[in-house]
Amino acid sequence: MERTEISSLGEFGLIDHLTQNNETRNASTILSVGDDAAVIDHFGRQTVISSDLLLEGVHFDLSYTPLKHLGYKAVVVNVSDIYAMNATPTQIVLSIGFSNRFALESLNEFYEGVYAACEEYNVDLVGGDTTTSLRGFVISVTAIGEVAPDKYVKRSGAKSGDLICVSGELGGAFLGLTLLEREKRIFEETGAQPDLEGQTYIVGRLLKPEARKDIIEYFAEENILPTSMIDISDGLSSELMHICKQSQLGCVLYEDKLPFADDMKEFAYKLKTDPTACALSGGEDYELLFTVPQSDYDQIKLNPSVSIIGYMTDEGEGKSLITRGGNKHALVAQGWNHMKK
Amino acid sequence: MERTEISSLGEFGLIDHLTQNNETRNASTILSVGDDAAVIDHFGRQTVISSDLLLEGVHFDLSYTPLKHLGYKAVVVNVSDIYAMNATPTQIVLSIGFSNRFALESLNEFYEGVYAACEEYNVDLVGGDTTTSLRGFVISVTAIGEVAPDKYVKRSGAKSGDLICVSGELGGAFLGLTLLEREKRIFEETGAQPDLEGQTYIVGRLLKPEARKDIIEYFAEENILPTSMIDISDGLSSELMHICKQSQLGCVLYEDKLPFADDMKEFAYKLKTDPTACALSGGEDYELLFTVPQSDYDQIKLNPSVSIIGYMTDEGEGKSLITRGGNKHALVAQGWNHMKK
Numbered sequence: 001m002e003r004t005e006i007s008s009l010g011e012f013g014l015i016d017h018l019t020q021n022n023e024t025r026n027a028s029t030i031l032s033v034g035d036d037a038a039v040i041d042h043f044g045r046q047t048v049i050s051s052d053l054l055l056e057g058v059h060f061d062l063s064y065t066p067l068k069h070l071g072y073k074a075v076v077v078n079v080s081d082i083y084a085m086n087a088t089p090t091q092i093v094l095s096i097g098f099s100n101r102f103a104l105e106s107l108n109e110f111y112e113g114v115y116a117a118c119e120e121y122n123v124d125l126v127g128g129d130t131t132t133s134l135r136g137f138v139i140s141v142t143a144i145g146e147v148a149p150d151k152y153v154k155r156s157g158a159k160s161g162d163l164i165c166v167s168g169e170l171g172g173a174f175l176g177l178t179l180l181e182r183e184k185r186i187f188e189e190t191g192a193q194p195d196l197e198g199q200t201y202i203v204g205r206l207l208k209p210e211a212r213k214d215i216i217e218y219f220a221e222e223n224i225l226p227t228s229m230i231d232i233s234d235g236l237s238s239e240l241m242h243i244c245k246q247s248q249l250g251c252v253l254y255e256d257k258l259p260f261a262d263d264m265k266e267f268a269y270k271l272k273t274d275p276t277a278c279a280l281s282g283g284e285d286y287e288l289l290f291t292v293p294q295s296d297y298d299q300i301k302l303n304p305s306v307s308i309i310g311y312m313t314d315e316g317e318g319k320s321l322i323t324r325g326g327n328k329h330a331l332v333a334q335g336w337n338h339m340k341k
Numbered sequence: 342m343e344r345t346e347i348s349s350l351g352e353f354g355l356i357d358h359l360t361q362n363n364e365t366r367n368a369s370t371i372l373s374v375g376d377d378a379a380v381i382d383h384f385g386r387q388t389v390i391s392s393d394l395l396l397e398g399v400h401f402d403l404s405y406t407p408l409k410h411l412g413y414k415a416v417v418v419n420v421s422d423i424y425a426m427n428a429t430p431t432q433i434v435l436s437i438g439f440s441n442r443f444a445l446e447s448l449n450e451f452y453e454g455v456y457a458a459c460e461e462y463n464v465d466l467v468g469g470d471t472t473t474s475l476r477g478f479v480i481s482v483t484a485i486g487e488v489a490p491d492k493y494v495k496r497s498g499a500k501s502g503d504l505i506c507v508s509g510e511l512g513g514a515f516l517g518l519t520l521l522e523r524e525k526r527i528f529e530e531t532g533a534q535p536d537l538e539g540q541t542y543i544v545g546r547l548l549k550p551e552a553r554k555d556i557i558e559y560f561a562e563e564n565i566l567p568t569s570m571i572d573i574s575d576g577l578s579s580e581l582m583h584i585c586k587q588s589q590l591g592c593v594l595y596e597d598k599l600p601f602a603d604d605m606k607e608f609a610y611k612l613k614t615d616p617t618a619c620a621l622s623g624g625e626d627y628e629l630l631f632t633v634p635q636s637d638y639d640q641i642k643l644n645p646s647v648s649i650i651g652y653m654t655d656e657g658e659g660k661s662l663i664t665r666g667g668n669k670h671a672l673v674a675q676g677w678n679h680m681k682k
Contacts (some may be wrong), residue, residue: 003471011584014663023363030387031493031495034496034587035426035495035496035571035587036391036422036423036425036426036496036570036571037389037390037391037422037423037425037426037428037484038390038391039387039388039389039426039488039493040387040388040389040390041381041387041490042388044385045379046371046380046381046382047381047382047383047388047485048378048379048380048381048435049378049379049380049381049432049467049468049483049485050377050378050379050434050468051434051436051468051469051470051481051483052436052470053436053437053438053472053479053481054468054476055438055472055474055475055479057475058472058473058474058475060437060470081378082377082378084377084378085376085377085378085380091390093390093391093483093540095392095393095394095478095481096394097394097396097399110588114349126390126393127390127392129392129393130391131392131394131396131399131400132399133396133399133477134397134399134477135475135476135477136474136475136476137393137439138396138479140392140481142390142434142483143378144388144390145378147380149382152372152380154372154376155375155376155377156376180624210559220543229377230377231377242353242476244666246375269347287676290410296474328646
């Protein structure tokens, strides 16, 4: 494979190179890459902003993460936060730090993924920073979005009796991570090539997640305004706890309503793991968790991408999970708490 | 000194702790820390956005950088980019990654500096991300600002004949860095305590820079609209090259017009270094470099914080420096190019 040293371009040559095919898709993008800052005009709509830091060795492992997928995912996890506000992402700012073991070809691959995600989610890359790092690849993405005044959805607006809903299927990304970590260990110990046969679903859920743009479009079309919403990056349990805490409510969750993909369940059983535990505590599904008033039930139940998994209660009733067998357990937050690792 | 392990709080407890005294200063800040994203309403003004990544070992050295100063500086370098667009900073988003050698007391110190800068520059901290890092302290700041429609100033608007102006004094931060690096080496080799006697000016320029809010206010009061502007983070020469390239012009710079502080000149001579070289190639001064039409001359020359240091020419005339002795040298870009280190 060809290897071009980044030092042959210099910092500004590198920025020119990485942004030469950068397109502008949003009318609100007035001034983009190439100045001290970008300029955005949201024409009377409200601006939504969110930021995530992704660090090699903490958030991703380059031994099994293709750089193109990593670039794509870095954008997806950020636009997902914008959708979780019921807003539409419009711009991103991307900063990267990389060591001299990176060749230009590697950065090209990473940016291919970034631009593919920008196209998929219709966002403009409008700026950022590039720098060397002593060790490890560092990625910081800030996403900006827009929302009609006062249509944004917070975590704190849920009401007692509201239905708890979730998009898509849960727990897949966690199993994808488990599989890739296992295959990596086997490779390191024995040199055996990874066996990912038949596991494209769970591996894809980890390496190439998508943000639920379709759900936000569905809300707009059907005139649904959730009372609270959050995206699932740390696991269902931890995210639901945030909604409970910020809305000062309790909740009841039904185990038999949790949505799982068949491929996910099959692999979980193979590992003798409980799919429910994967959904509750496994992160990175990037599905949307939201609450709606009971009056929206007839409408919501028609959407095949949404599952109604429980309801909100008064705070005093606590947070519980009703198991398949009908037993009631206290829900515990066991998200992907990086601090406790 | 007390040491509280961050793990005793957990990630969300930590965020609550670090943001408990976070105040909102701008009416445009509608929703702040605590959701998937912040919400901003700029009431018909244009939004300006900029981002910087600061990595330990590349951009700062914790052996001689107090964490409080580092927090302050992380905000300053970003609001400086917003001022460089002729805009007013209104919000910042701050993400940090830190290893387990950090105690809560260290993060408190860092955030003290962050909040002090937020107060000084009247900006709201509205969100971000906290995570562990395997090695090194990682800081990413995104600053948001506002500007009246079409009053923002780009790098590309300079015209031939425009005056080149710079705020404040140059080269001090570079000498501060030189001094601190020298004292660190001596300490490592001999154990001798750093001797910073009488060098508070240059050390302050490096460790506690300020952004030129006053210059932007002066422009507004006096109805001056620069034709181009950039902040000096990489050195005068490199920044002026950006303006030349993006405006497709050349320039003439006068060595005897470059502004130096007496303390800076004295230390430069002690080191047998040329103050001009420090100004041209030393970074991190965070002064504003801008161009104005010649018709603004009478007004600009009255501002004691601004020096007129040259003028823009047609592109064909090249980029040159007229030395004190009257010789003409080609200007070369020797900014702090992290890529080439």
